[in-house]
Structure formats: structure tokens, C-alpha cells
Amino acid sequence: xxxxxxxxxxxxxxxxxxxxxxxxxxxxxxxxxxxxxxxxxxxxxxxxxxxxxxxxxxxxxxxxxxxxxxxxxxxxxxxxxxxxxxxxxxxxxxxxxxxxxxxxxxxxxxxxxxxxxxxxxxxxxxxxxxxxxxxxxxxxxxxxxxxxxxxxxxxxxxxxxxxxxxxxxxxxxxxxxxxxxxxxxxxxxxxxxxxxxxxxxxxxxxxxxxxxxxxxxxxxxxxxxxxxxxxxxxxxxxxxxxxxxxxxxxx
Amino acid sequence: xxxxxxxxxxxxxxxxxxxxxxxxxxxxxxxxxxxxxxxxxxxxxxxxxxxxxxxxxxxxxxxxxxxxxxxxxxxxxxxxxxxxxxxxxxxxxxxxxxxxxxxxxxxxxxxxxxxxxxxxxxxxxxxxxxxxxxxxxxxxxxxxxxxxxxxxxxxxxxxxxxxxxxxxxxxxxxxxxxxxxxxxxxxxxxxxxxxxxxxxxxxxxxxxxxxxxxxxxxxxxxxxxxxxxxxxxxxxxxxxxxxxxxxxxxxxxxxxxxxxx
Numbered sequence: 001x002x003x004x005x006x007x008x009x010x011x012x013x014x015x016x017x018x019x020x021x022x023x024x025x026x027x028x029x030x031x032x033x034x035x036x037x038x039x040x041x042x043x044x045x046x047x048x049x050x051x052x053x054x055x056x057x058x059x060x061x062x063x064x065x066x067x068x069x070x071x072x073x074x075x076x077x078x079x080x081x082x083x084x085x086x087x088x089x090x091x092x093x094x095x096x097x098x099x100x101x102x103x104x105x106x107x108x109x110x111x112x113x114x115x116x117x118x119x120x121x122x123x124x125x126x127x128x129x130x131x132x133x134x135x136x137x138x139x140x141x142x143x144x145x146x147x148x149x150x151x152x153x154x155x156x157x158x159x160x161x162x163x164x165x166x167x168x169x170x171x172x173x174x175x176x177x178x179x180x181x182x183x184x185x186x187x188x189x190x191x192x193x194x195x196x197x198x199x200x201x202x203x204x205x206x207x208x209x210x211x212x213x214x215x216x217x218x219x220x221x222x223x224x225x226x227x228x229x230x231x232x233x234x235x236x237x238x239x240x241x242x243x244x245x246x247x248x249x250x251x
Numbered sequence: 252x253x254x255x256x257x258x259x260x261x262x263x264x265x266x267x268x269x270x271x272x273x274x275x276x277x278x279x280x281x282x283x284x285x286x287x288x289x290x291x292x293x294x295x296x297x298x299x300x301x302x303x304x305x306x307x308x309x310x311x312x313x314x315x316x317x318x319x320x321x322x323x324x325x326x327x328x329x330x331x332x333x334x335x336x337x338x339x340x341x342x343x344x345x346x347x348x349x350x351x352x353x354x355x356x357x358x359x360x361x362x363x364x365x366x367x368x369x370x371x372x373x374x375x376x377x378x379x380x381x382x383x384x385x386x387x388x389x390x391x392x393x394x395x396x397x398x399x400x401x402x403x404x405x406x407x408x409x410x411x412x413x414x415x416x417x418x419x420x421x422x423x424x425x426x427x428x429x430x431x432x433x434x435x436x437x438x439x440x441x442x443x444x445x446x447x448x449x450x451x452x453x454x455x456x457x458x459x460x461x462x463x464x465x466x467x468x469x470x471x472x473x474x475x476x477x478x479x480x481x482x483x484x485x486x487x488x489x490x491x492x493x494x495x496x497x498x499x500x501x502x503x504x505x506x507x508x509x510x511x512x
């Protein structure tokens with residue numbers, strides 16, 4: 001039996017920012033239904049990586065493949081395949097929640113009843129009904145994140161890219177977010193999320209990749225790995241630049 | 252289809268912001284004032300004018316001067332063309348620069364849209380607003396069409412000239428917005444460019460330079476012949492060149508932004 005086609009493949013991608021390599025020779029693969037946690041300290045290159053995966057930023061070199069197709073040659077794939085929630089959900093302050101969802105749906109190619117159904121489904125799932133006529137400019141940070149997530153999920157993407165999605169969320173909202181992530185993964189969506197919260201990774205992800213100074217320093221499954229072992233590996237990499245895969249594997 | 256989605260979103264954003272409504276109200280109010288002054292002048296002199304063989308009529312004294320004061324002199328109150336020099340930069344300033352400062356520009360890239368479609372979609376939305384504005388301004392002289400003899404050909408030529416002027420100014424404004432880091436800078440540069448292009452030939456004449464290049468560069472010289480009822484391929488081509496070059500520059504800047512980050 002042949003191996004399933006990866007939803008996302010990063011092949012030695014490199015990106016410079018402000019004259020220094022923000023991401024250097026990164027290679028990763030993500031299959032459908034997998035939840036990959038991208039860990040790293042501030043400036044490790046997580047957001048740059050996710051912006052490239054989402055199509056908002058072009059890599060200097062290397063290849064990004066979505067469902068086996070070169071993303072640079074087929075940028076239109078972003079429209080249907082990817083849902084992206086950047087670090088601070090960017091919204092148009094003069095539009096309402098409902099208008100945001102409609103606009104994102106249309107930009108992603110949804111029309112007519114398909115758009116109306118997707119709109120209704122996501123509003124119910126993320127409990128945005130009471131906010132639908134509210135302007136985005138007056139939403140709280142948590143509500144903004146919810147709307148950003150709704151926009152990212154509206155078109156049922158195969159790949160969900162979440163950049164620090166739990167930022168500014170209260171514990172109840174974090175629990176709800178984890179539930180959404182688990183639901184999406186169960187439905188076959190490949191998910192890549194960046195965070196610097198170790199608890200977020202152990203609670204929501206089944207694989208972890210640790211970036212340090214733009215390079216991949218660790219990539220492995222989280223099956224059986226406890227929080228302490230992950231924490232130790234993360235700190236080894238973050239403080240000394242080298243991690244111990246043995247500790248994680250033993251755990 | 253994606254261009255239509257961009258246009259639709261941009262148009263929605265334009266109509267829910269107070270700026271567009273305030274500009275429309277102020278400018279149409281001012282144009283109504285100009286219309287009553289022009290109409291008053293026409294009514295006061297129409298008996299004398301009727302006696303002149305081939306004398307100016309309603310179109311020459313009210314219809315065309317509503318659109319621009321280039322032929323009539325006396326700038327105040329402004330015609331549509333003079334108002335456009337100010338309001339188009341205000342409308343276009345945040346089209347791209349505003350997205351940049353709001354942090355929403357990457358959303359457009361992440362929607363898989365090429366820079367050309369983003370620019371074109373936004374430009375079309377602005378043009379729809381400006382066409383509506385021009386139509387409302389034209390409705391004033393046209394409201395008396397049943398009682399006067401209109402020179403439809405001359406009015407159509409002048410309207411085409413105004414439409415092309417608005418299209419050129421909007422394209423320049425979009426390009427300035429694509430290059431500027433802040434909306435206010437985009438508005439200032441677009442206003443300066445618009446004023447320079449409108450008056451470069453007059454300034455050159457006053458300085459004693461009679462070089463044909465200044466006339467060719469000047470927007471007003473191309474608009475003037477259309478206001479007189481003369482539509483020439485050279486004038487239309489000039490406007491199209493300005494529009495295409497400005498939109499191409501905006502597209503190139505936006506595409507480079509995705510590359511550079």
C-alpha cells in the first residue's frame with residue numbers, strides 16, 4: 001500500500017528577514033488528521049514559517065507542496081485548501097461579524113446556498129450568533145480570536161494554520177478552542193499550530209516540532225511523552241541550542 | 252470571480268465608512284450651489300444669447316461648466332474635475348496603505364489572490380463610487396433637459412472626459428496608496444501629483460516655457476479638448492496609459508510586498 005499524500009510538505013524552505021535567516025532549511029511533512037505543535041521561543045521563526053505555509057509570505061528558497069502540488073506554482077490552492085488564523089486576528093473594524101464571514105467566504109470561492117450554509121454552521125459552532133451584527137472594531141480580544149478562527153474554518157479547509165491561537169483567551173475559551181481543534185482533526189483536517197505554551201502542545205497536539213533560530217531542532221510524536229520531558233527538551237534547545245531526543249523518546 | 256469578490260468587499264467597506272458619505276454630501280452640496288449660480292447666469296442672459304447666431308447655449312453655460320471650470324475660468328465654486336483632485340486622494344488613500352497599517356494586507360495574499368486581482372478589484376470598487384458620484388452631479392443639469400435644448404454630443408464628450416479624469420486620478424491614488432506606509436502620506440502624494448498633472452502646462456506657460464511636452468503631460472490639456480466636444484484617440488490613449496501605468500505600479504509594489512514580507 002502506498003503512503004498517503006501529505007497535505008503539507010515543506011522542503012528545505014528558507015526565508016530571510018531583516019538580513020538574517022528567520023527560517024533556515026526547514027523540512028516538515030503533515031498528513032491529514034495530524035495536529036502538529038510548532039514550539040519555539042520568540043523570534044524562533046514560528047510566525048514566519050506559518051505565514052509562508054498560509055501563502056502570505058514567499059520563501060526565498062525551498063518548496064512548499066500542498067497535496068503534492070507546488071504552492072508557488074499554484075498560489076490559488078490557498079483559497080480552498082488553507083485556513084489561516086494569524087497571531088492577532090486581522091479584521092476590518094468597520095465590518096460586522098456577519099459581513100466578515102460573508103466576505104471571507106466569497107474570497108474563498110463560496111457562493112449562494114453554500115456560503116449561507118457554511119456561515120450558519122460556523123456561527124452555531126463558535127457561538128457567534130449574538131455577535132453577528134456587532135462591528136469587529138468593538139470586539140474584545142477573545143471575540144476577535146473567535147471571529148478569526150471562524151473565518152479560517154468557514155470554507156472547511158484541509159489544512160488549518162493557527163498562529164498562537166490561545167493568546168488572550170480565558171481558560172474556558174482555551175478549552176473550547178482545544179475541542180474545536182480535536183473535532184477538526186477527527187474530521188481529517190491537518191492542523192499546524194504555533195505556540196510557546198507547552199501545555200497547549202501536550203493538550204491539543206499529537207506531534208511536536210521545535211524551532212530554534214529558524215532551524216528545526218526536534219520533530220517527533222507526542223505519544224506517551226509527558227509534559228516534563230517535553231519541557232526539558234524545549235528548555236535544552238532554547239537555552240543551549242541542543243535538545244535530547246532520548247529524553248522524549250524515553251518518556 | 253475573485254475580482255468581483257474583492258470589489259464587493261471593498262465597496263461594502265467604502266459605503267459603511269462615514270468618509271465616503273461626508274465627501275459625497277459636501278461635494279454634491281457645493282455642486283448644487285454651482286448649478287444654481289450657473290443656471291442663474293444662463294437665465295439672466297438667455298435673451299441676449301438667443302440673438303447671437305451660434306451663441307453658447309445651456310450645454311456650454313451650465314452643463315459643461317458643472318463638470319469643470321477649465322473653459323469658463325473662475326474656479327469657485329468648484330466643478331466636478333476640481334473637486335475630484337481633492338476627493339479622489341481622500342477616497343483612495345486607505346485602499347492599500349490602510350490595509351497595511353491595519354494588518355489586514357496578508358489576508359488578501361493568504362486568500363490566494365494575485366496582486367493584480369487585488370488591485371483591480373479595489374480599483375473597480377472606487378470607480379463604481381466615482382461613477383455614481385459623477386452621475387449624481389450630471390443629474391443636476393440633466394434635470395432640465397426637457398425644457399432646454401441640450402447638445403447631447405458635447406455633454407457626452409465632456410462626461411467621457413470627466414470619467415477618464417476620475418479613472419486616472421483613482422489609479423494614481425491607488426498607486427500612491429500601494430507605495431505609502433500610511434494613508435495620510437498616500438493622500439498627500441496623490442493630491443500633489445494630481446495638482447501637478449492638472450496645472451503643469453499653465454505653470455510652464457507662466458514661466459515662459461512653451462514646450463509641447465508640458466502640454467502632453469498635463470491632464471487639463473487632454474480634458475479640455477473633450478470638454479469642448481472633441482474626443483480624439485490621442486487624448487483617450489493618454490488617459491488609458493496613465494491608468495494602466497499607475498495600476499501596473501500598484502500591482503508590482505503589492506507583489507513585491509508579498510515577496511519581501
